[in-house]
Amino acid sequence: xxxxxxxxxxxxxxxxxxxxxxxxxxxxxxxxxxxxxxxxxxxxxxxxxxxxxxxxxxxxxxxxxxxxxxxxxxxxxxxxxxxxxxxxxxxxxxxxxxxxxxxxxxxxxxxxxxxxxxxxxxxxxxxxxxxxxxxxxxxxxxxxxxxxxxxxxxxxxxxxxxxxxxxxxxxxxxxxxxxxxxxxxxxxxxxxxxxxxxxxxxxxxxxxxxxxxxxxxxxxxxxxxxxxxxxxxxxx
Amino acid sequence: xxxxxxxxxxxxxxxxxxxxxxxxxxxxxxxxxxxxxxxxxxxxxxxxxxxxxxxxxxxxxxxxxxxxxxxxxxxxxxxxxxxxxxxxxxxxxxxxxxxxxxxxxxxxxxxxxxxxxxxxxxxxxxxxxxxxxxxxxxxxxxxxxxxxxxxxxxxxxxxxxxxxxxxxxxxxxxxxxxxxxxxxxxxxxxxxxxxxxxxxxxxxxxxxxxxxxxxxxxxxxxxxxxxxxxxxxxxxxxxxxxxxxxxxxxxxxxxxxxxxxxxxxxxxxxxxxxxxxxxxxxxxxxxxxxxxxxxxxxxxxxxxxxxxxxxxxxxxxxxxxxxxxxxxxxxxxxxxxxxxxxxxxxxxxxxxxxxxxxxxxxxxxxxxxxxxxxxxxxxxxxxxxxxxxxxxxxxxxxxxxxxxxxxxxxxxxxxxxxxxxxxxxxxxxxxxxxxxxxxxxxxxxxxxxxxxxxxxxxxxxxxxxxxxxxxxxxxxxxxxxxxxxxxxxxxxxxxxxxxxxxxxxxxxxxxxxxxxxxxxxxxxxxxxxxxxxxxxxxxxxxxxxxxxxxxxxxxxxxxxxxxxxxxxxxxxxxxxxxxxxxxxxxxxxxxxxxxxxxxxxxxxx
Ligand SMILES: Cc1cc2nc3c(=O)[nH]c(=O)nc-3n(C[C@H](O)[C@H](O)[C@H](O)COP(=O)(O)O)c2cc1C
Ligand code: SF4
Ligand code: SF4
Ligand code: FES
Numbered sequence: 048x049x050x051x052x053x054x055x056x057x058x059x060x061x062x063x064x065x066x067x068x069x070x071x072x073x074x075x076x077x078x079x080x081x082x083x084x085x086x087x088x089x090x091x092x093x094x095x096x097x098x099x100x101x102x103x104x105x106x107x108x109x110x111x112x113x114x115x116x117x118x119x120x121x122x123x124x125x126x127x128x129x130x131x132x133x134x135x136x137x138x139x140x141x142x143x144x145x146x147x148x149x150x151x152x153x154x155x156x157x158x159x160x161x162x163x164x165x166x167x168x169x170x171x172x173x174x175x176x177x178x179x180x181x182x183x184x185x186x187x188x189x190x191x192x193x194x195x196x197x198x199x200x201x202x203x204x205x206x207x208x209x210x211x212x213x214x215x216x217x218x219x220x221x222x223x224x225x226x227x228x229x230x231x232x233x234x235x236x237x238x239x240x241x242x243x244x245x246x247x248x249x250x251x252x253x254x255x256x257x258x259x260x261x262x263x264x265x266x267x268x269x270x271x272x273x274x275x276x277x278x279x280x281x282x283x
Numbered sequence: 284x285x286x287x288x289x290x291x292x293x294x295x296x297x298x299x300x301x302x303x304x305x306x307x308x309x310x311x312x313x314x315x316x317x318x319x320x321x322x323x324x325x326x327x328x329x330x331x332x333x334x335x336x337x338x339x340x341x342x343x344x345x346x347x348x349x350x351x352x353x354x355x356x357x358x359x360x361x362x363x364x365x366x367x368x369x370x371x372x373x374x375x376x377x378x379x380x381x382x383x384x385x386x387x388x389x390x391x392x393x394x395x396x397x398x399x400x401x402x403x404x405x406x407x408x409x410x411x412x413x414x415x416x417x418x419x420x421x422x423x424x425x426x427x428x429x430x431x432x433x434x435x436x437x438x439x440x441x442x443x444x445x446x447x448x449x450x451x452x453x454x455x456x457x458x459x460x461x462x463x464x465x466x467x468x469x470x471x472x473x474x475x476x477x478x479x480x481x482x483x484x485x486x487x488x489x490x491x492x493x494x495x496x497x498x499x500x501x502x503x504x505x506x507x508x509x510x511x512x513x514x515x516x517x518x519x520x521x522x523x524x525x526x527x528x529x530x531x532x533x534x535x536x537x538x539x540x541x542x543x544x545x546x547x548x549x550x551x552x553x554x555x556x557x558x559x560x561x562x563x564x565x566x567x568x569x570x571x572x573x574x575x576x577x578x579x580x581x582x583x584x585x586x587x588x589x590x591x592x593x594x595x596x597x598x599x600x601x602x603x604x605x606x607x608x609x610x611x612x613x614x615x616x617x618x619x620x621x622x623x624x625x626x627x628x629x630x631x632x633x634x635x636x637x638x639x640x641x642x643x644x645x646x647x648x649x650x651x652x653x654x655x656x657x658x659x660x661x662x663x664x665x666x667x668x669x670x671x672x673x674x675x676x677x678x679x680x681x682x683x684x685x686x687x688x689x690x691x692x693x694x695x696x697x698x699x700x701x702x703x704x705x706x707x708x709x710x711x712x713x714x715x716x717x718x719x720x721x722x723x724x725x726x727x728x729x730x731x732x733x734x735x736x737x738x739x740x741x742x743x744x745x746x747x748x749x750x751x752x753x754x755x756x757x758x759x760x761x762x763x764x765x766x767x768x769x770x771x772x773x774x775x776x777x778x779x780x781x782x783x784x785x786x787x788x789x790x791x792x793x794x795x796x797x798x799x800x801x802x803x804x805x806x807x808x809x810x811x812x813x814x815x816x817x818x819x820x821x822x823x824x825x826x827x828x829x830x831x832x833x834x835x836x837x838x839x840x841x842x843x844x845x846x847x848x849x850x851x852x853x854x855x856x857x858x859x860x861x862x863x864x865x866x867x868x869x870x871x872x873x874x875x876x877x878x879x880x881x882x883x884x885x886x887x888x
Contacts, residue, residue: 091639092639093639093783093825094782094783094784094825095783095784096783096784096785096823096824096825097784099822099823106822106823108639108825111639113641130819130822130823133815133816133819134784134785134819134823137784137785137788137789137792138784138788140788141787141788171788171792172792172795174791195784196781196787210331210333212333213331213332213333213334213336213337214337215333215336215337215340215341215634216337216340216341216781217340217341217342217617217634217779217780217781218776218777218778218779218780218781218787218790218791219776219779219781219787219788219790219791220340220781221781221787224333224336224337225333226331226332226333227332228322228332
């Protein structure tokens with residue numbers, strides 16, 4: 048060993064440990080890289096592509112790409128943030144997100160990333176996809192209109208040994224499926240205490256009876272930019 | 284049904300990796316995968332229901348709702364269109380009383396479009412219950428309709444219909460001759476396996492699947508592991524279990540050269556795989572055969588059986604105390620499964636979603652074991668090198684691209700088919716050989732490759748100039764660039780696996796945007812927007828599919844800006860809203876399509 052290893056992010060020297068991804072090294076050093084499908088406690092997925100950075104000039108997903116000695120990483124550039132804004136807009140038009148009437152508004156990471164990237168409109172034409180709501184479960188509601196396929200619920204439930212959720216299908220027709228004979232959440236093994244019921248970054252999985260405990264206007268991202276929140280202890 | 288599923292899962296030893304093979308048989312039996320079968324499989328295979336649902340929805344040739352007993356897929360490749368696909372499809376649908384995209388009321392027939400079926404040199408083509416029928420015309424369709432009316436099983440149809448020709452027009456190093464069975468393996472052992480790997484290196488052999496990775500280096504890494512690869516536990520890549528996988532997915536539209544190799548050079552292919560196995564110390568190989576090549580499945584199995592009988596596969600091959608066997612697994616209609624990590628997922632019985640890399644398949648592939656994935660042609664070339672040595676191969680081609688490349692030539696030319704050329708051959712020579720005249724441009728390397736114009740005929744087939752997996756589609760000046768690019772753009776949107784945001788959403792956005800421009804509703808701003816989306820999809824997508832999906836748009840925008848300009852409305856802003864188009868849903872709901880249901884009516888009155 049020759050002491051600590053380093054990469055640079057936007058010129059700032061950032062140490063890393065062997066086996067860490069760029070995202071992990073950045074977070075440990077207090078550098079925010081926008082992300083949606085990444086969660087520090089789960090195996091990285093690498094699907095939303097919001098965390099795209101340039102590593103020695105080449106695009107890479109920082110949540111999956113291993114840090115290596117001497118990498119020069121570009122993160123907070125106008126060009127990358129413009130791309131991230133477009134990707135976020137793609138997620139907005141693909142599903143049906145009516146923020147003003149959504150229970151998650153103010154606590155939603157998709158919305159918060161939109162704020163962070165100064166997204167002022169949806170830019171692209173809407174798909175107006177037909178997506179189902181599953182209100183069968185007494186404690187948990189699934190509204191597929193708001194799913195962004197980050198797979199966090201899938202990973203969380205798999206880790207709990209239940210595999211309640213799965214993302215099925217191909218291309219633009221992908222959708223969230225529930226593992227039960229009827230396909231309904233009520234018939235699945237999901238319990239309200241499961242991590243999977245609480246992990247969704249958007250309002251696609253909601254725990255009933257909790258949505259309006261904190262009034263809109265007093266919620267997390269109503270007062271904090273996601274870059275502060277994300278690096279703090281509370282991530283969900 | 285219960286006993287059928289039970290027998291089936293027993294036949295496949297209850298292995299969840301065999302899910303695709305199992306579902307294929309369920310589909311063949313019931314013309315769909317009934318929900319009862321899904322529930323039985325959940326218990327029998329011990330997999331989550333979501334995995335089975337995912338696989339059924341992911342692969343084009345599986346369906347959760349009943350298809351016809353004669354399930355027909357019409358190849359929608361641009362090459363089929365150039366051979367008159369539209370008229371042929373219309374006639375077929377009319378003859379069988381089944382509109383495209385529907386199942387006939389009596390359940391006898393269903394017809395749908397599919398991506399390129401790999402019969403571009405003998406199209407227009409269809410698949411009937413998985414079996415390929417090419418060279419469609421009215422007479423052949425009449426024959427097919429009669430056979431279906433008489434309910435004759437496809438396997439009993441006349442060979443004149445089911446015959447697929449090799450169509451080799453020009454042979455070279457690899458296609459000229461057949462190797463004596465076992466000769467390359469024998470030579471490799473005599474020379475020494477390490478020395479043989481050295482010969483493959485000396486040959487300068489690079490992967491023929493498109494990316495052009497140095498084959499010897501790939502084999503070396505699979506055996507040794509990345510020394511410096513901190514990401515992968517050293518104990519993982521020192522494990523003795525390694526796999527050899529042949530990528531026979533050949534899904535790139537316009538490519539069909541592997542079809543010929545699998546049909547007539549299967550011994551060379553398997554010899555190449557065996558050679559690789561002996562070098563990397565593997566005892567199990569797989570051929571991942573695209574579902575569209577079902578007609579080659581039993582042939583390949585016969586070759587495998589023959590080699591087992593000859594002591595060239597199985598235990599103690601040629602008395603060298605070396606065991607190796609090969610199993611053929613079928614795909615089910617998904618272009619993305621040609622991408623090596625998606626292919627591995629598919630081999631494991633899952634949706635074909637590309638993995639994150641690193642780790643690469645050479646350190647963590649099938650069942651997370653070190654795995655070599657090579658193209659069919661790569662293995663065939665390796666077999667020849669195993670026998671003749673590296674210098675023999677390296678004497679052909681260019682400095683950076685050694686040996687020959689087998690091209691699949693289709694489109695506007697007198698003699699479509701298979702042509703083998705040394706690397707470095709110019710486009711001009713190729714066009715002369717196949718009899719192409721009045722050429723507008725050529726799609727080299729398929730939709731994910733490059734569209735070259737008629738000013739670029741001095742360019743060469745080589746990794747350092749025009750790299751190609753083998754697709755070579757020629758367009759003459761009667762063709763419309765917009766129709767070509769539109770076909771390709773729809774193809775990518777249809778084949779995107781949907782894993783990552785830019786490709787899942789972006790390919791659909793590009794498709795809609797391109798349609799808008801094609802139908803004359805585009806303005807200057809729309810082309811700029813199209814270009815912006817294209818660049819974003821290219822630079823941020825997860826895998827090669829998304830990274831190349833914008834190629835047809837970008838390469839033609841670069842070469843024919845004046846054509847795009849001519850397509851545009853002469854205003855700087857065109858609303859993204861097509862009023863008449865948006866009434867399509869209402870028309871569908873009301874079952875009306877008369878002139879009063881269209882907006883133009885208002886203006887005319
Ligand atoms: C979308 C996509 C489709 C591909 N399809 C094929 C294919 O059909 N056949 C193939 O050999 N390689 C295909 N490849 C390349 C493979 O990922 C891989 O590089 C290749 O099989 C390696 O073999 P080689 O080194 O012998 O070329 C594809 C890649 C991508 C990204
Ligand atoms: S439901 Fe929520 S957590 Fe699950 S995949 Fe969709 S967005 Fe992610
Ligand atoms: S680029 Fe396309 S095909 Fe590749 S992972 Fe992303 S969605 Fe799937
Ligand atoms: S956070 Fe890295 S791809 Fe989603």
